[in-house]
Amino acid sequence: MTTKMNRQSIIDAMAGLVGPENVLTDAHDMAPHLIDWRKRHTGVAACVVFPRSVEHVSNALAYCNDNGIKVFPQGGNTSVCGGSVPDASGNSILLNLARMNRIIEVNADNNSMTVEAGCILTDVQNAALAADRMFPLTLGAEGSCQIGGNLATNAGGTNVVRFGNTRDLVLGIEVVLADGRVWHGLRTLRKNNSGYDLKNLFVGAEGTLGVITRASLKLFPKPRAMATAVLGFESVQAAVDEGLKLQAAFPGELVGLELISQSEFEISLRHGVNMRNPFDATPKWMVLVELAGATGTSEALTDRLTEALQDSFDGGAVQDAVVASSGQQRADLWHIRHNVTEANGHEGMGLTHDIAVPTYRIPDFVEQAEAALAKHYPQAVQVIVGHMGDGNLHYIAMFTHAYWATVEDKRGVQLKLSHLLYDIAAGMGGTFSAEHGIGALHVPEMSIYKNASEVALMRQIKQLLDPRDTMNPGRVLPAA
Ligand SMILES: Cc1cc2nc3c(=O)[nH]c(=O)nc-3n(C[C@H](O)[C@H](O)[C@H](O)COP(=O)(O)OP(=O)(O)OC[C@H]3O[C@@H](n4cnc5c(N)ncnc54)[C@H](O)[C@@H]3O)c2cc1C
Incomplete structure (x- = not known):
């Protein structure tokens, strides 16, 4: 195994495996993939690879795993926690699923559909509607995010109160593991008690355990x-x-x-x-x-x-x-x-916290959070939008751009404020991450707010499925 390959050899290898037309190398072309939607996280990669088939994904991953090249999967790049861009090492590829975007089957009789991971969420919704059915996942980024990204983050959105998270909407998935093996878990059954439910390991794993390449989804009657x-x-x-x-x-x-x-x-x-x-x-x-x-x-x-x-x-x-x-x-x-996330970006520097508490505790949370904000950061305005039915609030401390420019230790402010709010949520049996996931941004909180034995078990699973830490390193799990 080579531990460090130069950039050109990584590009040549990828071009050989997926075809040069499916590899971006020009800095200008790669740039939008190396910065996140809110322009707060940037990364470096040798190239951006666009597989067109599960074989492409499998060959690329096997090669990277054998040669010490890190793989950062990317969907629509709408992550709001720095999960969708690579790290700064440069010894990596960014694997974007956009060209695996076929709707494979819509089966109205079975109330299911099978799609490739790179399908844009609105295309999935529209394909269901065309068959007089509904795929109920809906969120502000639906015109850009991919179903693979939704599965990887177990996305929530505005219909969770009735239909649950993405995890509740999936019947089966196909996954390419870090070493290139393909797990064929693409089923359309509603009942299947034959052993461990492996799909739920990969749903919500944020690309740290493998790449989701196809999914079978649940459909519902179209509302009249x-x-x-x-x-x-x-x-x-x-x-x-x-x-x-x-x-x-x-x-x-x-x-x-x-x-x-x-x-x-x-x-x-x-x-x-x-x-x-x-x-x-x-x-x-x-x-x-x-x-x-x-x-x-x-x-x-x-x-x-x-x-x-x-x-x-x-x-x-x-x-x-x-x-x-x-x-x-x-x-x-x-x-x-649906416009709030974009509008917040124009308004100022919003520090967003994706907390959840039991719904009936929301007023207590707001009261305590407001007091903490007024005491420690009186310059910030309290801005709240949330999926109330799920007890999930996006609690945003909004600073003006002018004030934020004067803050020297920006990361310090972010961490202190977050922990003030997360402590309040934790005191009510709540969580610091309800639906956005961990990405790169919330890794420190995993050590503080997650039970140590839970994190240890997660590490064991990661070690089993990705012993060389090829997939999305530095995301989700804190360093041991
Ligand atoms: C305006 C706006 C509104 C939003 N509203 C919501 C909301 O209501 N609820 C909510 O939950 N989120 C919301 N988000 C966050 C974001 O849209 C979701 O997390 C979305 O599910 C990410 O999908 P994506 O395709 O953009 O994935 P990306 O952002 O590209 O990637 C997200 C993570 O998934 C991994 N990943 C992507 N594709 C795959 C794959 N095929 N296999 C394995 N891993 C993969 C990436 O490595 C990364 O870790 C919002 C974002 C915006 C910009």
Whole structure:
């Protein structure tokens, strides 16, 4: 085994294995792949490799594993925790799955579809809709992220409250292991109790155990009726109380329950294109609620939602409410919600924390976090958006770019603030990473907030599947 190969020999080897037309070497062409979506993480690689088949992936991985070359898998490069770009070593390849983007089969009778890992999420959703079915994973990055990246990160999004995370939406996967072996776990069964559930090792492993090349996904009936509303509240407690009430009132029909602070709502309106504020005066807290029904009409479902809200409205718990009366109004409301990540980038330097606590503890978390922020970082504005139904908040401390430029120890501030917030979440039985994963950014927290025996077990699994640390080194697991 060669431990260090020069760049040209890595390029020549990859060109020989996957074809020169599938290898990027020019610095300008490679540049967008070597910086993350938020432009906070950069890396270096000998080349960017675009496999077109599982054989390409297998041959590339076997070669890299034998020759001490590190492999960084990349999907749509929308990671928000520095997971999608290589490290600074340069002795590596970036393996982007974009050219493995075929929808292989949509089987409406089996409510399943089989796709290659490089399919863009919206293409997967649209292929399901074309067969009168629905693939329910939905998130702001859906026009760019790949299903392989969604699986690797066990992505969440806005429908988790009803359909679960990506892990709950997958029936089987095909994976190329670090040494090039292919694990054929591509099944479309709903029941299979024949031993360990290996697929769940790779889902959420963020590319540290192998490359996901194909997946069989669960489909659901396409909704016939939709009802969407945005509700305004004076306090986060009132917002959570109403959310829990709606969850109980619409079991199986409530598909979205999103919490948005006034600060976040205004940032999205300020920086978005074609934004319309549905309120005359923006409330302090908003909840975007969506119901979906497999039967009936949208009008009837909207009437039921309006009726359910009436008592809270009359009693003053709900301050204001805008109920969408057309598909366009519904899209406008979601546009505000889906635009927040991009808008935050324009607003300033937002330090985002992807915490989760039990839903009923959200008001306590917000109260304690707000006090901690005011005490330690009064320059920051509290900005919150979250998947309330899952207890998952994106808690953003927003600094102006001008102030952030004056901060000398930026990483120090980031770590101190994060740990203040993670300690609060941990005290409520919560987590420091609900859906974004660990990437490179949150590796230090693995040693602090994860149980030591859990991390030790993870290391043993990594050692078994990738003993030479070929796959995504420095991601997820802290150094021993
Ligand atoms: C606007 C916006 C909104 C977002 N909203 C959400 C949200 O609501 N919920 C949420 O969970 N996330 C969200 N994210 C984060 C991100 O979109 C998800 O993590 C997404 O699943 C990443 O997919 P990707 O294809 O871009 O993967 P990348 O970012 O390219 O990679 C992510 C990780 O997966 C690995 N990987 C990628 N493809 C493969 C593969 N085929 N096999 C093995 N490993 C692989 C990479 O090595 C990396 O570790 C959002 C991001 C943005 C920019």
